[in-house]
Amino acid sequence: MGRGSGSGRPTFFARVFVLVSRIxxxxxxxxxxxARALGTPRAARSVGWALxxxxxxxxxxxxxxxxxxxxxxxGWHWGHPDVMAGLLRDEDVxxxxxxxxxxxACLWLPDEDDFEPRLPV
DNA sequence: AACATGACGGTAG
DNA sequence: TCTACCGCCATGT
Numbered sequence: 001m002g003r004g005s006g007s008g009r010p011t012f013f014a015r016v017f018v019l020v021s022r023i024x025x026x027x028x029x030x031x032x033x034x035a036r037a038l039g040t041p042r043a044a045r046s047v048g049w050a051l052x053x054x055x056x057x058x059x060x061x062x063x064x065x066x067x068x069x070x071x072x073x074x075g076w077h078w079g080h081p082d083v084m085a086g087l088l089r090d091e092d093v094x095x096x097x098x099x100x101x102x103x104x105a106c107l108w109l110p111d112e113d114d115f116e117p118r119l120p121v
Numbered sequence: 122a123a124c125a126t127g128a129c130g131g132t133a134g
Numbered sequence: 135t136c137t138a139c140c141g142c143c144a145t146g147t
Contacts, residue, residue: 026145031129035143042142044129049144053130067129074128 012038014052019110023064024090027108028101030068037110052077063087070096070103 010018018036031044039044048119051062051074063084067073072088075081089095094102 035129040143043144044140045127045128046144048128049126050128053145062128065128070130072126076123077128 010099012040012046013050013053014026016047017054017058017060020051020054020060020065021058022110022113023061023108025061026093028064028066028070028093028103029107029108029110030066030090030103031073032068033109034065048074053081064091064093064108065101066101070101072099075099097119 013036016034019037023029030049032041034043034047035043040049047065051060051065054060054062062074063078065074072084073083073085078084078087085095085099088101094105096102
């Protein structure tokens with residue numbers, strides 16, 4: 001109820017929030033990856049805008065969303081990028097630089113949920 | 122209906 | 135590899 005979904009079909013923002021809520025702890029994804037998963041590959045900017053308006057009460061892990069290069073482009077939303085970096089470090093997310101995570105090691109793609117592993121890891 | 126906004130992405134130099 | 139530009143999109147006025 002408070003995600004702009006009052007008129008029936010979920011809005012773009014609402015779908016973004018659902019996806020973000022599924023990002024596993026210790027992993028991160030990108031604005032573009034979310035946009036592609038929603039069927040609008042060119043709407044990366046809109047994804048970022050949606051996150052900037054994410055309701056606090058939803059307690060979404062928006063710190064797990066970075067840009068295509070792993071940089072914490074939304075870091076200032078917490079007052080200072082150090083706060084976002086701290087949240088990620090607490091989850092043992094690997095960093096390449098103070099404000100850049102190692103995407104090669106922790107990138108999570110929404111599609112992964114569609115590939116159910118046949119064997120338990 | 123047009124214009125401005127904003128936590129992006131791809132490409133060229 | 136880094137910077138500058140330009141193109142894309144959903145919303146609110």
